[in-house]
Amino acid sequence: MSSKLKLFSFSGGIHPPENKHMTENKKIETCKSPDIVTIPLLQHTGAPCEPLVAKGDEVKLGQKIGEPKGYISAPVHSSVSGVVKSIETVDLPTGIKANAVIIENDGKDTPEEPLTSGKRLEDFSIKELQNLVLEAGIVGLGGACFPTHVKLSPPDDKKIDIIILNGAECEPFLTSDHRLMVEKPEEIIYGMKVIMKILNVSQGYIAIEDNKPDAINIMKEAAQKEKGIQIIALPTRYPQGAEKQLIYAVTGRQVPAGGLPADIGVEVNNVCTAAAIARAIQTGMPLYQRIVTVSGGAVKEPKNVLVRLGTSFRDVIEFCGGWTEEPAKIINGGPMMGTALHTLDVPVTKQTSGILLFTKKEAEQPEPSNCIRCARCHYVCPIRLLPMNISAQSLLGNYEEAEKLHALECIECGCCSYICPASRPLLQSIQVAKKEIIEARKQNA
Amino acid sequence: MSNYIVSSSPHIRTHESTSRIMLDVIIALIPAGVVSIWKFGVKSLWVILLAVISSVLTEYIVQKLTKKTVTINDFSSAVTGLLLAYNLPPGAPWWMVIIGSVIAIALVKHAFGGLGHNFMNPALAARAVLMACWPVHMTNWISPGSDAVSSATPLVLRKISDAATSATSAATSSATSGATAGATAASMELPSLLDVIIGNIPGSLGEISSAALLIGAAYLLYRGVINWRIPFTYLATTFVLTLFINGWDFYDAFYQLFLGGLILGAFFMATDYSSSPVTSLGQIIMGIGCGILTTVIREFGGYPEGVSYSILLMNVATPLIEKYTMPKIFGEVGSRV
DSSP states (O other): OOOOOOOOOOSOOBOOOOOOTTTTTSOEEEOOOOSEEEEESOOSSSOOEEESOOTTOEEOBTOEEEEEOSSSOOOEEOSSOEEEEEEEEEEOTTSOEEEEEEEEEOSOOOBOOOSOOSOOGGGSOHHHHHHHHHHTTOBOTTTTOOBHHHHTSOOTTOOOOEEEEEEOOOSSSOOHHHHHHHHOHHHHHHHHHHHHHHHTOOEEEEEEETTOHHHHHHHHHHHTTSTTEEEEEEOOOBTTTSHHHHHHHHHOOOOOTTOOGGGGTEEEEEHHHHHHHHHHHHHOOOSOEEEEEEESTTBSSOEEEEEETTOBHHHHHHHTTOBSSOOSEEEESOTTTOEEESOSOOBOOTTOOEEEEEOHHHHOOOOOOOOOOOOHHHHHOTTOOOHHHHHHHHHTTOHHHHHHTTGGGOOOOOHHHHHOTTOOOHHHHHHHHHHHHHHHHHHHO | OOOOOOOOSOOOOOSOOHHHHHHHHHHHHHHHHHHHHHHHTHHHHHHHHHHHHHHHHHHHHHHHHTTOOOOGGGOHHHHHHHHHHHTSOTTOOHHHHHHHHHIIIIIIIGGGTSTTTOSSOHHHHHHHHHHHHOHHHHTOOBOTTSSSOBOOOHHHHHHHHHHHHHHHHHOSTTOHHHHHHHHHHHHSOOOOHHHHHHTOSOSSTTTSOHHHHHHHHHHHHHHTSSOSHHHHHHHHHHHHHHHHHTTSOHHHHHHGGGSTTHHHIIIIITTOSTTSOSSHHHHHHHHHHHHHHHHHHHHHSSSSOOHHHHHHHHHHHHHHHHHHTOOOOTTSTTOOO
């Protein structure tokens, strides 16, 4: 399908330096299988898993080692075969701590029984597919890590009529989605078909920012023969890939404040998630590896790497030749929304889309000064909030006032802090306000 | 153990800074300053230098005395000094310039919390105080090129000629005062439109050349330091209202746009970040409000010009305007994108 579609444009947004040139033309390389993997039992939004193995147990590649507790959760699997060394609390790259299964790799990659084998997509029932997505431990690989099986089982009163795959990849530096689209377009299309089948939807869009013309062309070619799947080129503007902004850009529908995409009949998944679904169905293997962009000025050989979950950041950096100079800052994810880490000894999880090593110069940030009320934060806010006012109230501890200014609607894209000429910690103070507001609501409930 | 920097996202920042914005304003004000020095000679230069230096010095002293970080390198006090100078007559006495700077920086800016917290435009507030205290010095206009020849600004002439016309036409019997005013107006004709736009007129030292100010304004718009909302609605409102009040005299309505510091006020003073609304709708209301007040003061008030008072009045209305013009957020009922 190639009919011209009317695109909508969200308000606000920024054009930070893209810095994708370091890795956008580099083929995905498979990272060396590490001697030891640290597999956290919490790699998703929701409840952590219960371990299914104990110290000394032998595990196989793809074996389920963590059982989800609760509906909003997802199982975790071993990314190597070997012996469980211990189960202990570790630092996660998101800045929190969680229990993890530490496995010594025997290097044999003895595989677990596949979840499914050789069945064609037409022969699966919807229930079987939903269960497969759950059993394969698939979560949103764009960064939110929301369990995908939950998204693929919407309540009956929410009728979904449009599926969007998010290939915008608007974060600077990151190119893992880009490379996936260029190298494995058929996996993405297959995953899209699975999602469309599960949700009984005939309209599917794959949205890509127009700074990736090669990916757009390749995806268009791959989608040519597919009914109902259309490739959309979106203008390059951060945060084009933010869920609400993406839905608006493609469909013109606005997710109501405080609502979910399903409220307006739309479901968004990352292209990586779609590919993971495809792989689970085609190979029967659960999600045990992901593509990670390793970049930043301090990395010796910036790369896109296929990494087994649980591999430490240090091993991944080593695979990329180490660093040219001692990095000043380590970031899990992109530079706009990623988390700065105090150590390289954290495992790659389902959430890790990028590892950035910033040089001293790249990490430099000016000291904050007085707000001059230039309102640039307001102009760039894709939600049209008044970040400087919310921030001012937050810094004074007036969280109720911050709530009245819609602090909870903030999507934490970071445009406000990026653009602030006074370098004020706008997003940071809004995040504090959000936390306090949610805390207060819990107390009052 | 290595020490990696841990900070909240985002991890990249724009290169724009407060000092860069202030520097842009200074750059934008240069053409008008050059015309002023060309027209009024070195007198202008002295007032400009004195105002800038005393403003920066005042900020330095205030911040030292209150044990705060000295922030004179953000250029904001230099901008205030420059704007104050542009609002003074070219021959303003030195002590008046210094007093004005101290009022602007110490009283209007720092007493209320410093940069970003002043509730009025500091330069305009200082001008208003000086005007109230030393009206003679503040209206001692001189003609460009001549040496200390007292003159009247075109707006004053316009006011006198208006009064004369209405007086002569209304009451032929008691025409004494009218005739006198008429004679004065006749002897001092209104300058041509070209002179007015270039700046070949008496007036405050930075306001005279609308052409030079517009060049600066275009630069500020291009750099994104200001947006069109306040200045354009301000000028449009003034134009339309004057047109309406003066019986569809297009020439006069156009002519008076370039008088009395309207261009300086609309682009450089009413757009002051601290004392104007941040919301889009609020900025439009600010512009319209300034336009209405300026026209009313000019046409019906006792003063010949009303730019500074109208901006100051709208400055104090700013918090109220903001309160009632909060934008609808994304996804809110009835919001536009």
